[in-house]
Amino acid sequence: MSLSIVACALLLTALASSQFVDGFYTSIFAFGDSLSDTGNYISLTSDGVLQYDGIPSCSVLPYGETFFHHPTGRCSDGRLIIDFIAEHYGLPLLPPYSGGGNANPGGGVNFAVVGAPALRDDVLEANGSYSRDNISMMSQINMFKSLLPSICKTSSCDEIFEKSLIVFGPFGGDDYASAILSKRVEDALRLRPLVINAVASAIEELIKLGVVNLMVPGMLPDGCMGVSLTVYYGSNEEDYDPITDCLTWLNEFAQKHNELLRKELTRIQQHYPNVFITYADYYNAGLQLFLSPEKYGFNNETGLIACCGSGGPYNVNDDAKCGYPSSHACNDPSSYIEWDGAHLTQAAYRWIAKGLLSGLYTYPNITAPSSSTSAMGM
Template identity: 30%
Template sequence: MGFLVQLLAFILSLLLVSMRAEDIINSPQPCDFRAIFNFGDSNSDTGCMAAAFYPEVSPYGETFFHQPVGRASDGRLIIDFIAQHLGFPLLSAYINSIGTSYRHGANFAAGSSTIRRQNRTVFEGGTPFTFEIQTEQFNQFKQRTGKFFNQARKSSFRGHFPRPDDFAKALYTFDIGQNDIAAAINRVGTEDSHAVISDIVEHFSKQVQNLHEVGARTFWIHNSGPIGCLPVAMPVHNNATNHTPEAGYLDQNGCVNYENDMAREFNKKLKNMVVKLRAKFLDASLIYVDMFSTKYELISNANKEGFVEPSEICCGYHKDGYHLYCGNKGMINGKEILAGSCEDPSKYISWDGVHYTEAANRWIVNRILNGSFSDPPVPITHSCRALKL
């Protein structure tokens, strides 16, 4: 009897949340976002690593920008489409000093970034711009722009920075964790993966709480995509002998099961973290966005949606166990190879084996902006109002 009462109470709570979410969706008053502040890795880096170290080379950026612009794609990223959807210009990378404006926000994301600190140099695929550093950069940005805005009352430069009260009315977006999961996968068997993932999520939680402490109130948090479905992870690009993987190693889409299972565990713990922070911060709106399901849906229906097989890579050379990444030249079997791009990137999901094409990013973002893959299920334009649920 007690279990039945609890079950009915749970169902009623779901119905109430659904009804309130419907009220938000139908509300004529969307959020009055003044800016966007983004934190993440190469999935949303709009120029940090290119400004700090080596710039991207052609053919990166060829589809939309017609030149390399610091994005790991042929065109726009999901964060670019989000900014445009909300009526903002594309976000400038925080450390990019050339031709930048931060009036409507800033992007702190950096390629190869992780939530936890990693014992890797930049040349080993690491980065100094961990999530912790990104939030510290934001704090510095907020403090310095506030002082500058108040001191330079008559300066035209004030138009290049957010107003002090814009920070509380901004949207804070997050897409990070995939590199942490990849690092944990590489160390399977040498450490407790479950404990590592729990620790990663705890580090994430700490930084979100730090941002809340300095005024952030609306959080749009992406979970990890299906890392086992990245073409460079698939045996088809890594198996020079064409050896058939053992049963259960791959799923029906050719994705590596145990890698996706690691991502699922991270996502489950990340969602639990979001739920806990909602209970702690009643003045904040925290939206959990299921990017894994969105991307996996695209991968599962690639041909139906007009794409080639999801294992195919548009830019780069990945054959017979050899890997030459997009835009690079190399000698393979005595022959110089230029790892150029495919004829039509819009037909591909994967741009370079790790990152998505603009066409795939557009497909994904069209599924997430309306709240279909969000918890609670509210569109991004009304995400600030989810605190009322």
């Protein structure tokens, strides 16, 4: 065989491999909380399944104003990270499952719900007028199980899952939030190993169902979020990072959560060598925006200030949240990193998704083919 023929064959192989990787996933199934919910919460609330006081979260304008021009249940002005992931693989935006059992699983389904905890209420020792067990991590997995007969109707589950990506999480933020925002940090520390163990067990349950491709996100830099900064406003100067002005100790809490999660992912990967697990580093992908806002097109003066709110040092007021009549949204959400103090703008989510899908913030690289099942190198 001549050198030119060999070179041509190698080139065709490389091109085919690249096309295979870029278009590998034919469906995506998502689990998580408000960072991933594409409409489950708004549907469950309207059906009376969830009873929350005040305006249903993320269900009124200006939520959704930038891209959809109406609220969809997404907690942002537009698309979320999961939306950009779906678009990257040429798939439709994931429809919410909404617990109805009528979802078309052709291109995937989203089970994520605003406020979803990793732990059950009895573990969280939750107090309140409603239960979150029916939207919890395990509840979402049970919804996934109930959909399996529809998912595997025309092909075997193994064949479907070979070309499906499971985006699992992030989970944990809603477990910690009540304690941290009530200044009960010790309670949050107590919950952390329980959350990590629960997430690890859930991942192994999915693997036993036949899932082979998983992306597992870590926590965002919560010390930079306006809601946390508002609660702890006026803390000692040494509590803040001198570059970002984020709460150092809270970012360290998130980093420790992520470190423990990665250790569990490494353990699971070693136990299931034929499964491809990638860790999505939401923390560092998001932190870059706060470190260098102008580099990514954001207004340096509003790096920690919410676009939508009703005043205060970070434009966050728990008595008049985004969407309440007394709140207002900024004129240009694309110049802001934070949308409502608890969630980011579409523009910020786009940058995070770009970092993940480029492989810069996924370990191992998400662009690697699923046959690459070596240890995660953590």
